[in-house]
Amino acid sequence: MKLLIGNKNYSSWSLRPWLVMKHFAIEFEEELILLNGPDWKQNLNRRTPFGFVPVLQDDGLVIGETIAIIEYLAEKFPGRPIWPGDGESRAMARMASARMHAGFAAIRNAAPMNLRASFPGRVSADEITQDISGLEDLLGGLLKKSRGDFLFGEFCAADAMFAPVAARIKTYDIAVSDRLRQYFAAIFALDAFEEWLEAALEESWIVQEDEIDFIQARQQSG
Ligand SMILES: N[C@@H](CCC(=O)N[C@@H](CS)C(=O)NCC(=O)O)C(=O)O
Numbered sequence: 001m002k003l004l005i006g007n008k009n010y011s012s013w014s015l016r017p018w019l020v021m022k023h024f025a026i027e028f029e030e031e032l033i034l035l036n037g038p039d040w041k042q043n044l045n046r047r048t049p050f051g052f053v054p055v056l057q058d059d060g061l062v063i064g065e066t067i068a069i070i071e072y073l074a075e076k077f078p079g080r081p082i083w084p085g086d087g088e089s090r091a092m093a094r095m096a097s098a099r100m101h102a103g104f105a106a107i108r109n110a111a112p113m114n115l116r117a118s119f120p121g122r123v124s125a126d127e128i129t130q131d132i133s134g135l136e137d138l139l140g141g142l143l144k145k146s147r148g149d150f151l152f153g154e155f156c157a158a159d160a161m162f163a164p165v166a167a168r169i170k171t172y173d174i175a176v177s178d179r180l181r182q183y184f185a186a187i188f189a190l191d192a193f194e195e196w197l198e199a200a201l202e203e204s205w206i207v208q209e210d211e212i213d214f215i216q217a218r219q220q221s222g
Contacts, residue, residue: 001026001027001028001029001056001057001058001059002028002029002030002031002056002057002058003017003018003021003028003029003030003031003054003055003056003057003069004030004031004032004033004047004048004053004054004055004056004057005018005030005031005032005033005053005054006032006033006034006035006053006054007032007034007035007036007200007203007205007207008032008115008196008199008200008203009113009114009115009116009200009201009203009205009207010035010112010113010114010115010207010210011035011053011054011113012108012112012113012164012167012168013052013053013054013066013164014053014054015113015160015163015164015167015196016054016066016070016160016161016163016164017054017056017066017069017070017073017160018030018054018192018196019160019163019190019192019193019196020070020073020082020157020160021073022191022192022195022196023155023160023190023191023192024073024077024080024081024082025080026073026077026080033047033048033053034205035053035205035207035210036205036206036207036208037205048064049062049064050064050065052064054066054069055069056069056072056073058072058076066101066161067097067098067101070082070097070157070160074157081154081156082156082157083156083157083158084152084153084156089152092142092152092158093151093152093156093157093158094158096138096139096142096151096158096161096162097157097158097161099138100161100162100165101161103131103134104131104134104135104165105131106127106128106130106131107128107131107132107135107165107168107174108168109215110123110124110127110128110215111123111128111168111171111172111174111212112168112210112211112212112215113164113167113168113171113210114171114210114211114212115167115171115197115200115201116200116201116203117171117211117212118171118173119171119172119173119212120172120173121172121173122172122212122216123172123174123212125174125175128174132174132175132176135165135176135180136176136177136180139151139162139179139180139183140177140179140180143179143180143183144179149182149183149186150183150186150187151183155190159187162187163187163193165184166183166184166187166188169184170184170188172212
């Protein structure tokens with residue numbers, strides 16, 4: 001089984017299934033496909049079904065789209081608690097994951113994942129206030145009921161879906177409640193997250209389109 005991923009410093013979607021696979025001790029090879037450099041997009045188009053990472057390759061099967069990859073893993077490894085064990089929590093975990101997949105566009109656009117960077121105060125609170133209050137409602141509500149450090153007690157796929165949000169909040173030092181801050185700290189403390197971060201910090205590639213200076217200059221120019 002092989003997971004194609006993007007640059008670890010920047011590729012928020014790649015981080016999600018990678019965390020699931022590492023945390024649940026699923027053996028896999030990984031291959032990093034650069035999101036920068038000459039012809040990076042043509043190369044990505046050539047190697048992936050839709051021109052995006054992550055992609056999971058397994059025994060001739062090629063699966064794009066993060067949620068589809070995670071669902072495939074959950075079916076292939078039913079003994080690993082990738083989703084919560086009880087049906088109600090599982091439904092809520094899938095709901096939160098789908099919400100992350102389809103929503104929170106303002107924070108995704110204004111505050112790209114950039115693990116090595118620290119830009120406190122660079123993202124205007126006005127721009128992301130609705131997303132932050134949506135996150136407080138969704139995650140805060142689940143955490144209040146949780147019997148552990150994660151959304152549904154132990155770490156599951158829904159937490160992997162929100163890991164890049166934790167990273168964005170840290171890079172841009174965005175104000176959130178103590179409850180969310182503690183939750184994000186639990187994500188950062190995962191061995192799997194630490195392993196990803198260590199590798200990300202060794203990278204030196206720059207993806208211009210994911211750098212805050214570039215994004216804000218583009219916004220200002222039009
Ligand atoms: N809907 C896709 C999104 C994947 C995605 O946007 N991946 C980014 C890297 S984090 C990418 O491949 N970008 C290439 C591009 O923008 O052309 C998923 O859920 O996997």
